[in-house]
Amino acid sequence: MSTPLASRAQRLRLPLLTQKGLEVPPPTEKDWSKDEERHYVFKDPDQQRHSLPQPYRMINKLVDLVFDRSWEIIEERDRLREAKLSQIQPTVYPPVSQSKLGSVPNCMAISQDYVFIGGAKGFSIYNLYNTKRMCVWDKLKVGVTSIWTADLGNDILIAPVDEMGIIRLFYIYKDSLFFVKTVNDVDDTNKPTPCVKMEISQGGDFAAFLLQGAGDTWLDVYRLPKESWLKEVEHPQVTTNPKKKVRQPQLNTLEPTSPDNSEMDLSIGLKGEVKLSPPIPIVKIKPPKPITGTTFKSPLEVFAKIEGCFGLGSGQNHFIKDSQWEQQAATFHAKYQKFLDGGSEEELVSMATFHFLLPSCVIMMPAELKGPSGIPCVLGVHWTGHHNFFFYSLNRTQRDKVEPESVWPCAAPIALSQLSDCGSYLVLACEDGVLTLWDLAKGSLLGVVALPEGCFCQSIHFLKHFLVHGGRNVYPEGPVESQVTCVVLCTDGSLHLVASSGAQEPATHTLIDRPAKHPDEAVCAVAPVPPLPGMVLVFSKNGSVHLLDVARPQMVCAFAPLRPFHLEAPWRPVFVVSAHHPYFLLRGDRPNQTEATHEAKDIPKSVFYFHFTAYPLLEDIIRNSSVPQADQPDTVALPQALPLEERCESFLRKRSQKLEHQAKEQEHWTRLRRYSLLLQRENLKK
Template sequence: MLPKRKNTAEMLGAGKEDPKPEPPVRAPFLELTGVAQLPENTNCLTCAADGRFLGLAHTQGLSVWGASSFTPVAEWLEPQLELIFIQMTRMAEMTYLLGTVDDMGVARVFGFHSDVIHLLNIINIMEDVTVRSIFLTFDLHEGGHYGAASVSCNGVVWLEVYQFPVEQWLKELEMVSSQKTDENGTEGSDMKWSPFTLMMKISPPTLPAGKPSDFVTHCLTVDIIRSSGLHKEQSSFGSDAAITKQTHESPSCTQHFLLPCDGSTGDSKANPAGHPVAVAVWWSGSTSLLKYLLQKPLKNKSDVTPMPEMLWPNAKEILCSAVSRCTYLIALGLEDGMVSIWNRQSGAPVSIVLVPGETVAFSSIKFVDNWSVPAQDWDIVGTEPVGMLVSRKNGEIYMVTAGLGLQSSTIQLFQRPEDSRDLPTVAIPVPFLQAVSLIMQRSGKMFLTEAINRETVCYLTLPTSHQTASVYNPIYTLSAELQALFIRGDQESSGLLESQNQSQLFVFYFSQSDIIKPHIDCPRQPTALHHGTLEEICNVYLEQRAQSVDERNKALEQTWRKMQKTASALQRTLRSRKHQKDANQ
């Protein structure tokens, strides 16, 4: 007989009527384990997934440091250049791809090989100043084969998806590194690097002329009318006024790369294992999530607008989103405190959760990959509970646990602060710690909080002479491989005359602390339940349903008896009220 699944809700609590907390016990402080001087105006930090190198975006270019030694390995400099974003991913052993965006919205792609940084391409070269394509976001997929960017030009926003020639770039980097270099280190300056490919250009959906011809078109039409407010003026799809009306503000977009969800490797050329096969997109003000297949553009038809391969409609406007590590699940934070979780393979919702508390808009949602529930609490294949860290704009932070056929639960990790200085600016799950999240506040406070017992694990503090750089947007990076936090700290102002370069890199190594060791997550083998075919999942599901029939019948009988008792009590109450009313008359 399979165990009951109510243990999850009992262990985590429903989140609506939390017991009064015990008096807080002062948490310990985590000791700093490293410090180094940073280049002037270091605006962004990143760390390679393998933990070998740090990437620093700053004034006049970028630098690559050894993540363990904190020493510069290579740099690429250009006068009067201010980089404000950087991302790093490994293309091959000791070869990395870096993507950057400067303060003018220009994106560049670099290759780091043999301790040298090479400029491979400028994505949006501005040939005409009057037609400036500005990058609002830039995302490199792991491995560097694909990239995506939201682009703005003259008030119009769209999404571009790129395919990068990683194999060719690796060969060209090897060729350049084998050549003799001069004393100034200008090797490869005349190298003609292979160009990238623009795979698709996705614009916000527009109202189709005439009546909708299929379900997807119908949903898009309804979505556009609802988000633009056209229904208030004209509800007819065929109205020329409704079709030609344009919103004054162009919507922004959010995208996620999606891996194959069936676990198949596919053809080695058309669909290599580990490469994304689709991209999920939603636009601000929209209620629909769209999925586009990654296909090479047709010859001589680059202007053809790609059509979504799948659409997931939602009852409320989408405010934030996240995908699980295997991209099998997609979580959406909706208006009115709703969280919707979609299963990509079945195309059906896994769970819809109403987060308690004030109906304040969500600001972010993130999957907690190391959040686990005892195995006896999930007994249906493919329905392992998932955890999500949800933040609201008023500062409230919740841990949400849900799963197919399971009672969802919410735990409030952080209450709405009374002082605006205590509003959290960062709330992220720590990938190598069990049910632990990192929270940073505007006041500069940093601490780790544990979700199961709802207690503060420890505080992270910088030296009294320094404060967190940009308390509204801290400059930091978290390395799962090194189990370390790298964060920029600026020396506090001591007078009118102070040095222009007082920024330092502070490092907290979690694995070296006895405070953290009890919370370190033990690596688990990834479950293969999600990667079966639909037929296999259905067969296992039906088999387990047959095995649990006695338990389900027993639970049904108990529920029926409770309903009968409730109905009897209600009837007695009604009869009593009637007798009392007759007596009063």
């Protein structure tokens, strides 16, 4: 029995099944309903949630965004974990010893067999080998932010700078500490002159201090009377006046509550009030003055007043009128006005970088002013935002007129400069990323190197010239000339190797690329390791310390402090590498406060000692770090020296040609002056 609904369905299907010859026409666009087309929308099933009302639609989008980002981070971590597992991890070496300190060390320095550590109340002196504290100076209870040392042979010069920028000079001789002088101490505390940078020449003959005060900046250069100090400490003349209170800093007695009293061995002490000769000021150098217009009215007057042609073209001796400067400034502002709008016109603080240079072919000093060999004779200076590198003679007195003996102009402002330890090579880095390498001993240009686009120099580190012989890095025996190798750290965290050999064009290689996705892996500091040929310590922001072989390049090993100390990120490492011993020291940071707050307070501050010879891999490198000159490869063999007669003849010939050229220049200049004077007289007659 059929239902009414079933019978109705049968009636609808019957015409289609029973009627023959009836054809259903295919649908066309003309038959589409316009109303249905207007309201019909193809909907994505995944986008159905967009029809949710507010604020649920916004909450749903935020949840999806957090989920997508979390999933990307998880995938990136898995990828890095797999990459690390597939790579060969370098061996991590622990420190060989540890010095526990009562306060956080701010700075460290190594000279001879002593370690100097500056802290919150003064500085301490430790033994490099047994880590025992030998002396402490905390009389004035001032924090030491930086400390400089100079090896004077049998004695040591110490120059700590406190948190107020005050410099004090100390002298160590035969286990005795002597106070020399406070360099920039002023009577009026409202007018301080803090020191922002300092430099001591190799050998301790000169010292330079960059001081600031009352909105001004200047450079004070002193001659250090180390010969007088030696006589005064060998034959001391102790002067005591009970009525006069002496303000001379002294050593304090160590308190029994000191955290490292168990390892205390006081072998250095202040023995009496011995007065030493103060440093002798020789020159005060101020930043270059802004370029202004000349008062000369005509070129004839210029040629008549100038005595010589030396210095022209350096940017210092120019003869341009004020109207010309004004026209040039107006043209510049009119052309680049859209780029200048909104820019800050704040004047940069004048900062200087300076180096003590040895006698060389760069500056020919008079014979009567030449001193013993190995003593600097010139101070090289460049200022922030300036194109010129100035040379000032050190053989002068404070009454002499402060004028540079020579000027090197550069195409762009000099951003950084670095002098090699031997004093023979100089690198000038400009703000446009161009490096200029100079051989000061020969007075010749080694080459010009352009860093990759977007890389700007942050620091330069010279490496002692090494060779790759038998699959290992070695130092060649004998003298090496015109061989420069340096590592350049850029502001983007990349590391580059620059090498120049003789007349060959300098080559640049990228050691570590800029980290694109993980900024915490960027390199923040680099330090050469002289006992290991071609090796540098690389400090990253994430707290890792690696030893890098620049010849391959590859990571040789890693170093890490003892637990619970670690190196937090972002990290500002405090370390020091010995130039003559296979040691480097590293400050250990406290654990995170979130991990163990009560335990972190009880953990003392520490400095960790890493001894390269204590690790088998590095001990083998140090043992085989040199190769005889007979075994050196022919491709890097040193140029054979000419006989003495030929060398003397070549030197005299070059010197004669130079003198003839200078005489011709002076003759032309004298003739030009006479002609200008003659023309001036004729103009006056008219």
